[in-house]
Each structure stands twice: as C-alpha cells, then as structure tokens.
Amino acid sequence: NAGVTQTPKFRILKIGQSMTLQCTQDMNHNYMYWYRQDPGMGLKLIYYSVGAGITDKGEVPNGYNVSRSTTEDFPLRLELAAPSQTSVYFCASSLSGPGYGYTFGSGTRLTVV
C-alpha cells in the first residue's frame, strides 16, 4: 500500500517556466489537499478537493491551479513560476474530511531561480 505518492521529489525551475506537481493516492480517499511549507510559517493550504470534479481554493491559491478528474489523482499546476513559489509542497489525503486526519506524501522541494 503506497499511500500518497508525490513526484518529483526535487525540481529547479527558471522564472516564467511552468510545471505540474503530481500527487496520487491509492487509499480511495475522497478528500485531497495541497499545502506549501515555508520555514517558520507552518503549512499553508493552496487548494483542496472533496471529490472528483470538485475543487476549492485555500489560503494561498494565487499562481496555482488544480484539477481532480479521478479519485486517485490531484495534480498541482504552476503556470508562470516566480521566486515566491520556492517552497516545499505537500499533498495529503483524507477519507472523509479532516476529522479522520491526513495522510501526507513525502513532499516536493521546488526552487525557482
């Protein structure tokens, strides 16, 4: 049972480039989340989804887009990378809302130069 899988683990982007961070879970969880983690700031919610075809913005959605076409996958898209998007990105899933707790992926460390 793989849990939540994120790819890639590391990436360096140039300003203005785009990329997609992949997230897949094999636990049949309905809820999925994208957070970014910056030193001393904890985790900030970017986007989340409560099921296939349903997404909603979190605290810091600007510069990002998501889609949820299947239960398993929840990719995060950066269209025009900026240095402010240098961060560690975590995907998480939950069976049915935060009351069940989250299962986290191992993270993607992104640097924009």
Next chain:
Amino acid sequence: AQSVTQPDIHITVSEGASLELRCNYSYGATPYLFWYVQSPGQGLQLLLKYFSGDTLVQGIKGFEAEFKRSQSSFNLRKPSVHWSDAAEYFCAVGARDEYGNKLVFGAGTILRVKS
C-alpha cells in the same frame, strides 16, 4: 475560521528530560485537534488526535496530549525524551461545521535534544 498558535519556535531539552510543547487554538466550539511530527526531509506523521470524550489522548512513540477547553489548549507531552524525538512538531485544528473541510496548522516547534 479556526486558527492555531504554537508559541515556541524552538525548544531544547536534555535526553531523558520531560517535554511539553504548547498549542493554543481559536475556534467557537470544540474542534478536532491533531499533533503531527516531521523529521528532516520527510513528510508529516500523525502522532495523535482528539475527537471527543477523554481529554487525555495517547499517541505513538510515547506521546500524549491533553485537551483543555477552558484554556483552548492542546499541549503535547512526553515524560522522557529520546534523541530520536528531535524533529519539528505541528499542532493542527479542524472545524466541525460546514467549513470543516480542511486542517489549519500552527507554525511548528522545532525540538532539539541534547545528550
């Protein structure tokens, strides 16, 4: 909306000493409460959670936390710290209402263990 405060950015304790990490939340009712631990370069692992009932919650790795409604707190404790406990610890709160689709995390407390 709910919010979480972890007042201590860094804490250093000696190996074998007791530990208490503070967490205060803001929410109009009793929330879901969680503690997660993150080792360097890793994702977050759930230590324990509070839903309802007994206010003293036991978790993995010998950790426990106590929910105190009157103080809006959910402090994490361990009676004897091991060097392997050095990590960053996050408190998180979830709402029990129509906004309860996500967790809000504190800024984290970095625990250093000295031998």
